Amino acid sequence: MVKVLIYPMTSLILSDMVERFGHQPLGSALSIRERIQTPSIESPPLQISPEEPKKGLRYAAVEVPSGVRGRMAILGPQMEEAEAAIIITDADFAFGCMGCARTNELIKYLVRNRHIPTLELRYPRDEEEGKKFVTALREFLASLGGKKS
Amino acid sequence: MTVPVRIAQLSCGPEYSGIQEEINEAARAVGAEIFHPDIALKDIIRDFDIVGLEVASPDLRLSIARAKALVEGRIEADAVFICTCFRCAEGAIVRNELRRYIHDKSLLPVVSYSFTERTTSGTLLTRMEALTTIARRRALLAREKQEGITLGVDSGSSTTKAIVMKDNVIIGKGWLPTIEVVGSADAAVKAALEEADIQRKDIQAVGTTGYGRYLVGNHLNANLIQEELTVNSKGAVYLSDRQRGTSTVIDIGGMDNKAISVHDGIPGTFTMGGICAGASGRFLEMTAKRLGVDITELGPLAMKGKAVRVPMNSYCIVFGTQSLVNALAAGSTPQDVAAAACHSVAEQVFEQQLQEIEIKEPVIMVGGTSLIEGLVHAMGELLQTRIIVPRYSQYIGAVGSALLASGFIKGE
Amino acid sequence: MKEYRPTHVGTITKYVFVDSPDITPEELALKAYEISQGLMVKETCFGLQVTGKPEEVAKLIRQIREFDPNHIFIKDRGFPPGDPRRCRANLGGARPGFHGHEYEIPLLRYVSYGLEVSPEKSQEPMGVEKRAKLDVQILQRLMESQEP
Numbered sequence: 001m002v003k004v005l006i007y008p009m010t011s012l013i014l015s016d017m018v019e020r021f022g023h024q025p026l027g028s029a030l031s032i033r034e035r036i037q038t039p040s041i042e043s044p045p046l047q048i049s050p051e052e053p054k055k056g057l058r059y060a061a062v063e064v065p066s067g068v069r070g071r072m073a074i075l076g077p078q079m080e081e082a083e084a085a086i087i088i089t090d091a092d093f094a095f096g097c098m099g100c101a102r103t104n105e106l107i108k109y110l111v112r113n114r115h116i117p118t119l120e121l122r123y124p125r126d127e128e129e130g131k132k133f134v135t136a137l138r139e140f141l142a143s144l145g146g147k148k149s
Numbered sequence: 150m151t152v153p154v155r156i157a158q159l160s161c162g163p164e165y166s167g168i169q170e171e172i173n174e175a176a177r178a179v180g181a182e183i184f185h186p187d188i189a190l191k192d193i194i195r196d197f198d199i200v201g202l203e204v205a206s207p208d209l210r211l212s213i214a215r216a217k218a219l220v221e222g223r224i225e226a227d228a229v230f231i232c233t234c235f236r237c238a239e240g241a242i243v244r245n246e247l248r249r250y251i252h253d254k255s256l257l258p259v260v261s262y263s264f265t266e267r268t269t270s271g272t273l274l275t276r277m278e279a280l281t282t283i284a285r286r287r288a289l290l291a292r293e294k295q296e297g298i299t300l301g302v303d304s305g306s307s308t309t310k311a312i313v314m315k316d317n318v319i320i321g322k323g324w325l326p327t328i329e330v331v332g333s334a335d336a337a338v339k340a341a342l343e344e345a346d347i348q349r350k351d352i353q354a355v356g357t358t359g360y361g362r363y364l365v366g367n368h369l370n371a372n373l374i375q376e377e378l379t380v381n382s383k384g385a386v387y388l389s390d391r392q393r394g395t396s397t398v399i400d401i402g403g404m405d406n407k408a409i410s411v412h413d414g415i416p417g418t419f420t421m422g423g424i425c426a427g428a429s430g431r432f433l434e435m436t437a438k439r440l441g442v443d444i445t446e447l448g449p450l451a452m453k454g455k456a457v458r459v460p461m462n463s464y465c466i467v468f469g470t471q472s473l474v475n476a477l478a479a480g481s482t483p484q485d486v487a488a489a490a491c492h493s494v495a496e497q498v499f500e501q502q503l504q505e506i507e508i509k510e511p512v513i514m515v516g517g518t519s520l521i522e523g524l525v526h527a528m529g530e531l532l533q534t535r536i537i538v539p540r541y542s543q544y545i546g547a548v549g550s551a552l553l554a555s556g557f558i559k560g561e
Numbered sequence: 562m563k564e565y566r567p568t569h570v571g572t573i574t575k576y577v578f579v580d581s582p583d584i585t586p587e588e589l590a591l592k593a594y595e596i597s598q599g600l601m602v603k604e605t606c607f608g609l610q611v612t613g614k615p616e617e618v619a620k621l622i623r624q625i626r627e628f629d630p631n632h633i634f635i636k637d638r639g640f641p642p643g644d645p646r647r648c649r650a651n652l653g654g655a656r657p658g659f660h661g662h663e664y665e666i667p668l669l670r671y672v673s674y675g676l677e678v679s680p681e682k683s684q685e686p687m688g689v690e691k692r693a694k695l696d697v698q699i700l701q702r703l704m705e706s707q708e709p
Contacts, residue, residue, distance in 0.1 A: 020626075030637060036639055036641075037569065038567060039565060041562045043169075043565070045647065050266040052167055067233075070162070185652045211657065
């Protein structure tokens with residue numbers, strides 16, 4: 001089983017596909033869960049405190065907006081843990097953790113620079129594309145090793 | 150319990166900057182609640198470029214579509230709070246355009262803000278208070294005439310002002326530096342009462358505003374304790390006799406500056422800035438001190454000089470003062486240095502704050518700094534307009550408070 | 562500053578989406594309850610949410626998938642179900658993540674189709690289209706044709 005970063009990191013489809021084909025999807029839900037389940041100072045709604053943008057300095061300099069650094073503090077560790085990645089290139093309507101285009105650019109850039117096995121593809125727009133989409137994912141995930149469903 | 154004022158939040162980034170709760174808390178502190186307008190994805194896809202603005206960030210698209218739902222009345226709100234990350238260009242463009250869009254297409258009061266992870270509820274409080282006042286007290290703010298005998302006190306960060314009014318006429322004034330908040334207020338009130346030849350017991354209603362409004366308000370048992378954004382707008386249009394129609398009010402204060410776009414005496418959009426002392430009255434005070442003149446002499450001195458002759462390399466109060474000192478050492482005249490200081494303050498307010506509101510003529514300058522002729526002149530040059538400075542402009546908050554307080558005489 | 566004491570520590574929550582001609586979210590929820598063995602199962606408009614210890618949730622999820630493998634989709638959730646911080650009633654509007662789901666849900670049918678028909682090996686997996694560079698001779702012809 002390989003840890004596969006999904007992009008968008010909130011994607012239902014990618015999360016399902018990775019798990020379905022026998023690997024562990026790494027997405028934003030895991031980071032949020034960790035914060036929600038860790039005792040600290042109350043900072044609703046996401047338990048992200050003003051400390052997080054400071055931790056985000058690891059990924060982006062201080063002149064980068066706080067929202068980018070805060071998101072990076074949440075998403076960055078997942079990215080570093082990933083052994084492979086799947087990127088959907090036309091994910092223009094993923095919100096929240098994926099709501100900032102600048103953060104998204106940075107995540108994709110950093111993932112690509114890790115030189116881990118990465119599959120880039122688009123969302124399927126019809127049944128034919130659905131077939132190609134699933135096939136591409138199945139083959140990519142199979143190539144990573146681990147058991148198939 | 151009164152129904153909370155519902156403030157719609159249009160934003161990108163506050164949850165991830167760790168400051169969403171600060172926003173919520175500021176709203177709660179003034180009896181308001183923040184909500185996130187409920188729309189569907191189809192609304193976002195249909196409306197995200199409604200103002201012709203193509204942005205990449207999905208959360209900004211969501212904000213644009215939510216703004217459209219508010220403007221069209223599909224979602225009801227009492228006020229709108231727009232915020233995006235400080236230093237985000239895309240966010241700043243959307244913030245400004247949405248503010249303009251909502252201002253033009255609806256009567257909803259709007260405030261926009263760019264936050265960092267250091268933003269606290271305290272910095273947001275006055276803005277939220279102004280938003281809720283505008284939403285909740287439209288009837289009170291509609292008052293155009295002072296009635297009875299009222300007292301207004303403006304407990305500012307630098308000075309404390311008191312005004313006694315009777316039947317729409319100012320009859321007593323008190324003005325002194327703020328030292329101990331309550332003590333200074335008492336002294337200012339005493340001076341105003343003496344000039345008016347009125348006893349404290351004859352005062353029918355009291356209003357307070359400014360930084361020390363709560364402390365002084367409770368001390369004086371005030372009928373109205375109100376932030377300075379709405380009070381100063383009201384005072385400005387009242388004293389300038391521009392109560393109807395649009396106007397812009399600029400108040401460069403001792404600690405922060407206010408720029409307010411006003412319609413029929415009610416603020417529509419406004420900004421408050423207090424990040425840098427170099428853009429405040431304090432800088433002009435320091436300049437006057439360095440030049441060895443009284444602050445009242447700085448304005449006329451500046452009018453005789455030319456700002457362009459003095460290189461100002463920094464907006465910072467420390468480095469800005471250093472530039473002026475260097476200029477003096479290099480042979481610049483005090484007149485040119487005074488003019489450069491005035492220009493520097495005006496330019497900063499122009500660049501950093503006036504871009505955040507709609508500038509509509511007439512432009513009215515109020516507050517103590519409006520008496521510094523050189524500053525008003527510099528601002529007029531930047532805005533290419535003749536600026537109105539009404540009589541008693543330095544008492545603006547106190548006059549506004551006295552005016553609005555008269556609404557409480559009959560228990561409005 | 563208030564101290565934050567988390568609830569549901571050590572549990573995980575998974576969303577189960579169903580987009581099937583054969584099974585409705587209600588039916589799925591009923592079937593899931595029957596085999597849930599005390600795990601928290603919460604029905605939603607799109608399917609359900611399951612909360613519990615990771616290994617128990619994983620087991621239940623495997624069983625749920627069996628009901629309609631090509632039409633049931635599963636994803637992790639950061640919050641436990643019904644958390645007031647994410648609840649629409651408290652926020653005034655849907656949490657941002659909901660719109661992301663709204664975007665992907667209509668695409669599920671294409672993925673389902675893909676799952677049904679996709680062979681183990683294909684000749685033409687779908688990737689990002691790469692546009693070929695314009696032939697230099699064609700470019701020259703185009704330029705010349707534009708000259709006055």
